[in-house]
Amino acid sequence: MIPGSFDYHCPTTVDEAVALLGEYGEEARAIAGGHSLIPMMKLRLAAPEHLIDLRRIDSMRGISRDAGSIVIGATTTQAEIIVSPVIAADLPILSETATLIADPQVRAVGTIGGNVANGDPGNDMPALMQCLGADYVLKGPGGERTVAARDFYEGTYFTALEEGELLTAIRIPQPPAGIGWAYEKLKRKVGDYATAAAAVLLKMDGDTCSFASVALTNVGDTPLFAAEAAEALVGSKLDAAAINAAVAAAEAITNPASDGRGPAEYRTKMAGVMVRRAIARARNRAA
Numbered sequence: 001m002i003p004g005s006f007d008y009h010c011p012t013t014v015d016e017a018v019a020l021l022g023e024y025g026e027e028a029r030a031i032a033g034g035h036s037l038i039p040m041m042k043l044r045l046a047a048p049e050h051l052i053d054l055r056r057i058d059s060m061r062g063i064s065r066d067a068g069s070i071v072i073g074a075t076t077t078q079a080e081i082i083v084s085p086v087i088a089a090d091l092p093i094l095s096e097t098a099t100l101i102a103d104p105q106v107r108a109v110g111t112i113g114g115n116v117a118n119g120d121p122g123n124d125m126p127a128l129m130q131c132l133g134a135d136y137v138l139k140g141p142g143g144e145r146t147v148a149a150r151d152f153y154e155g156t157y158f159t160a161l162e163e164g165e166l167l168t169a170i171r172i173p174q175p176p177a178g179i180g181w182a183y184e185k186l187k188r189k190v191g192d193y194a195t196a197a198a199a200v201l202l203k204m205d206g207d208t209c210s211f212a213s214v215a216l217t218n219v220g221d222t223p224l225f226a227a228e229a230a231e232a233l234v235g236s237k238l239d240a241a242a243i244n245a246a247v248a249a250a251e252a253i254t255n256p257a258s259d260g261r262g263p264a265e266y267r268t269k270m271a272g273v274m275v276r277r278a279i280a281r282a283r284n285r286a287a
């Protein structure tokens, strides 16, 4: 399948890109790695007349530490995340998740910004960003604003991004020392989207859980922040009753489609299994 014809624009600054998006309005789309947008254009599910390529905007790329946060430019690729020493030291759950996305070819060009801005509940990074309490930095004609990842997703392919706005960076608070972490993903084969996946962070004070965060991928119209699942763990010794309660709370918020990845009931149960496995691995990693 061949996409419809389009004009290609290659800005080198965020302001230039925002101006182009404003000039062409609904006929324009930003493109980063193109590994979600181009397949949609080939299927004629998207037919933008103007593509605004973000990859020559240097200020939108790279990973740095800033005032207790890790800041990741939107056009940073999954491959760059996997080899980043900052991510390895401060946010290893991010490289674990990136490694589970697609295959090396897709990870070489697919960007974290495209992954979280896309609005596809099958993307792995949005739930992880909710689990980590990340903020998205957006820039549009009205200036800059910040939206929490937990408030960003409104429905499949519907997000808080307004017309003419770009996601420029993601700010992730540096997790406390000694935190345990895991991203568990069930997929039919290497390179597949999740049947169900779960991100878990845990902090232990002695044998008691003092902090937990849980989020789910591809078992609803949006990524799901599982606040009640985390509450079931905090204050417990991560005994069977607490873990069963967390799994039940996570399953209760799912609403997956029945599709090629299995019937809805199966995918809900698999979300619970992913939560259970992620809790076990995060517990083992917690100091």
Ligand SMILES: Cc1cc2nc3c(=O)[nH]c(=O)nc-3n(C[C@H](O)[C@H](O)[C@H](O)COP(=O)(O)OP(=O)(O)OC[C@H]3O[C@@H](n4cnc5c(N)ncnc54)[C@H](O)[C@@H]3O)c2cc1C
Pocket: 029, 030, 031, 032, 033, 034, 035, 036, 037, 038, 039, 054, 074, 075, 100, 101, 102, 103, 106, 109, 110, 111, 112, 113, 114, 115, 117, 118, 122, 123, 124, 125, 161, 165, 166, 167, 168, 191, 192, 193, 194
């Ligand atoms: C074979 C295959 C398997 C895959 N498997 C997985 C998987 O298992 N897990 C997974 O998470 N993903 C998977 N993907 C998707 C892949 O990770 C994409 O690269 C990613 O979803 C989008 O990133 P991108 O940089 O390619 O964005 P693009 O395709 O360029 O853009 C995607 C959307 O986001 C918008 N956009 C992009 N950047 C910005 C920005 N900075 N600001 C505002 N809007 C923006 C675009 O306008 C477009 O609507 C797979 C893709 C393929 C082809």
